[in-house]
Amino acid sequence: MNLKIIGSGGAIPFPKPGCDCDNCKKALEKKIPYERICSSLFIYPDILIDTPEEVFRRLMQFNIRKINHVFYTHWHPDHTQGSRIFEFLARSGFAGKPNNPPVNVYIPPDMMKDFDKYIPNFRYYEQRNFIKIISIEDREPVKLEDLKITPVDFKRPDRVRYGFLIEQDNKKVMYAPCSVFNAKLDKYWQDLDILFLETGWHGPQQEYRKKEIEPWFKDHISFEENIKWLKKLKPKKMVLTHVEGSIHQTHDLMLKLTKNYPKINIAYDGMDIDL
Numbered sequence: 001m002n003l004k005i006i007g008s009g010g011a012i013p014f015p016k017p018g019c020d021c022d023n024c025k026k027a028l029e030k031k032i033p034y035e036r037i038c039s040s041l042f043i044y045p046d047i048l049i050d051t052p053e054e055v056f057r058r059l060m061q062f063n064i065r066k067i068n069h070v071f072y073t074h075w076h077p078d079h080t081q082g083s084r085i086f087e088f089l090a091r092s093g094f095a096g097k098p099n100n101p102p103v104n105v106y107i108p109p110d111m112m113k114d115f116d117k118y119i120p121n122f123r124y125y126e127q128r129n130f131i132k133i134i135s136i137e138d139r140e141p142v143k144l145e146d147l148k149i150t151p152v153d154f155k156r157p158d159r160v161r162y163g164f165l166i167e168q169d170n171k172k173v174m175y176a177p178c179s180v181f182n183a184k185l186d187k188y189w190q191d192l193d194i195l196f197l198e199t200g201w202h203g204p205q206q207e208y209r210k211k212e213i214e215p216w217f218k219d220h221i222s223f224e225e226n227i228k229w230l231k232k233l234k235p236k237k238m239v240l241t242h243v244e245g246s247i248h249q250t251h252d253l254m255l256k257l258t259k260n261y262p263k264i265n266i267a268y269d270g271m272d273i274d275l
Ligand SMILES: [Zn+2]
Pocket: 016, 019, 020, 021, 022, 023, 024, 025, 248
C-alpha cells in the first residue's frame, strides 16, 4: 500500500493567513514541513480523500496527475473547499475538445444532505459531468482493484463525520483526520498497521474542556486523548495529522510533545507512507 499525505494542516493552515508571528514567518520561509495546507490523503494509484483549498497545487508539486476516485470525511470547508479540482481535471481544454470522464465521488446519504445544504457546487459539477456522485453506505466496503476502502461513520449523534478503513495485501490503515471526539470505536479501529488521527489540541484537558477555552475543542480530541487512543487501540504506528494552525501547533512543538512516543509520527505535506 502506497500513501502520500497531500495536506497535514488543521482547519486553519500554516502559515495562518493574516498572522505575522515568528512561527508563521518560519513556515513561509522554510516551507515543508512547516508549511501545511489543510488535510488530504492520496492512495496510489488514483484515489484521494478530501479536497482542501490548495489541493491542486500540492498534487502538481508531488507529481500526481490522475485522480479517478474521491472520498470525503465530511462537508466542512477545510475538507471540501478545493473541489474545483474536478473542474480542472474534467475540462481537458477549450474549443471543441471533449471533457475527460467524470471523477467518481463517493458520498453516503447522510453526508450528501450536508453537501446539498452547504456546498451546492457538487450538484453543479454533477450536472456538468465533471463528477459522478456514487452513494455509499456506512461500513460497506468499496472495492477498487485490490484496494478495499470502507467508510466508517463515527456515529456521533450531533454531526456526520466519517473515517476510512483502507485495506490492501493484509495491511490495514484507518484514516480519521478530523472531529473524532466521541467516535464509536468498534472492530474497524482494531489491529491497524497505521492509525492516522487528528492532532489533539494541547494543554490541560479537563480544565480546557470545562472552561470551553475554544468552542471547537468539544468537537475534537485533546493531545492527552491521542495518547489514550494509542494505548487503547494499539495500532502498530500512529500518524498525527490535521495539525492545527489556529493554535500554532508548529512542527517543532509537535516533535517535542511526541518525542517519548516512538510509535507516533507527525504528518507533513508530501510525507510518503509505504507498507
Ligand atoms: Zn502565526
